[in-house]
Amino acid sequence: MSGYIYFTDEQKERANSVDLVDFLQRQGENLLPSGRDKRLASDHSITVRGNSWYDHSAQEGSYAIDLVKRLYNLSFPEAVSLLLGGEQGVEYRQHSKSGEPEQRKPFTLPPAHTDMRRVFAYLIKQRCISREVLSEFAREKLLFEDAEYHNAVFVGHDENGIARHAHKKSTATGSCFRINVEGSHPAYSFHYISKNPNSHNLFVFEAPIDLLSYISLHPQNWKNASYGALNGVSQQPVLKMLELYPQLQRVTLCLDNDKSGRKAASRIHKTLQQQDYKDVVYDVSAHKDWNEDLKASCSQEQSESIMTMT
Numbered sequence: 001m002s003g004y005i006y007f008t009d010e011q012k013e014r015a016n017s018v019d020l021v022d023f024l025q026r027q028g029e030n031l032l033p034s035g036r037d038k039r040l041a042s043d044h045s046i047t048v049r050g051n052s053w054y055d056h057s058a059q060e061g062s063y064a065i066d067l068v069k070r071l072y073n074l075s076f077p078e079a080v081s082l083l084l085g086g087e088q089g090v091e092y093r094q095h096s097k098s099g100e101p102e103q104r105k106p107f108t109l110p111p112a113h114t115d116m117r118r119v120f121a122y123l124i125k126q127r128c129i130s131r132e133v134l135s136e137f138a139r140e141k142l143l144f145e146d147a148e149y150h151n152a153v154f155v156g157h158d159e160n161g162i163a164r165h166a167h168k169k170s171t172a173t174g175s176c177f178r179i180n181v182e183g184s185h186p187a188y189s190f191h192y193i194s195k196n197p198n199s200h201n202l203f204v205f206e207a208p209i210d211l212l213s214y215i216s217l218h219p220q221n222w223k224n225a226s227y228g229a230l231n232g233v234s235q236q237p238v239l240k241m242l243e244l245y246p247q248l249q250r251v252t253l254c255l256d257n258d259k260s261g262r263k264a265a266s267r268i269h270k271t272l273q274q275q276d277y278k279d280v281v282y283d284v285s286a287h288k289d290w291n292e293d294l295k296a297s298c299s300q301e302q303s304e305s306i307m308t309m310t
Contacts, residue, residue: 007080014094015083016063020048022093023064023083026186028235028271051095072263091179107183109163110146110153119145119152122171127209127291128298130216136223137212142190151177154190154208154229156237159244164188167208167231180231187240191228201225202248203283204238204268205290206255213294214254230255233264235271242277250279256289 007015021038024031030041037047045056046067054061068079085091116138123129137143142155146168156165165184170177190208201224205211208229215222226248230237233255242248251272255261265282272280285293 012080015080016065017051017094018064018083019093019095020051020053020064026234109166113145113147116145118150118171128294129212133212133215156188156190158188186234187236189229189231189237193226193245194224196224199224200247200249203227203252203254205229210290213291217294235268252281252283254283257285258288
């Protein structure tokens with residue numbers, strides 16, 4: 001992360017009040033019971049409770065921001081940004097002042113608009129994603145337009161076809177709004193499982209738009225593979241897909257080509273190796289992510305078309 005980032009006092013307080021059990025589990029950390037606390041499986045000296053932590057070997061502790069800096073070797077702005085959801089719009093549970101975590105609302109999908117014109121216009125014109133790919137995901141009820149704000153809604157279903165997760169992305173020009181619908185189950189984020197029983201390939205991305213961009217860049221026989229978006233860098237979705245669909249034996253990690261993406265890919269790779277997944281490879285975008293690659297490809301094609309016409 002480069003450049004100065006200003007956070008208000010309210011944002012810093014909110015970051016420091018994130019419930020660490022919720023946050024760490026959604027980062028893929030394994031937590032062990034330890035009385036009223038939870039203990040990190042990766043470092044047994046560290047316990048967490050609510051938004052606080054304590055390192056028993058170093059005899060020191062603090063709140064959420066300091067732990068995130070320590071665990072993931074992040075700067076203060078990077079740690080605050082991650083706890084606030086970063087670019088992925090993840091909303092972590094807040095630890096209430098009463099000492100009990102706030103209860104989440106039951107998950108429900110937002111009402112759908114009568115058509116998908118704004119979503120298609122945004123994803124095709126601004127993001128360069130293939131209309132054919134979008135149509136397939138819409139038919140599978142994995143993508144729709146919400147009625148109130150015309151956001152693109154990327155839906156994740158469980159093994160029974162029940163919607164358990166939804167990620168909203170604004171289609172308004174210049175808007176960076178994105179957030180998971182409250183109550184979303186992190187293990188069932190946006191994904192596509194091939195109907196071909198002989199398909200063994202799973203491609204893993206950080207964001208739904210990167211997933212769709214990759215397919216748009218590699219459209220040949222794309223339905224013979226499976227794809228999953230982490231909505232960040234948590235490993236829960238990929239582990240859940242591998243648990244539910246044992247035919248998936250080859251994992252291609254296609255996370256962002258930046259510091260956090262590379263670190264997350266390495267961490268997920270290590271976890272998969274520990275679970276005896278031997279066939280794990282990387283596919284790295286030329287630019288920061290796959291949508292930037294797709295937009296660069298579209299721009300080049302348009303330039304070549306203009307040159308041909310002239």
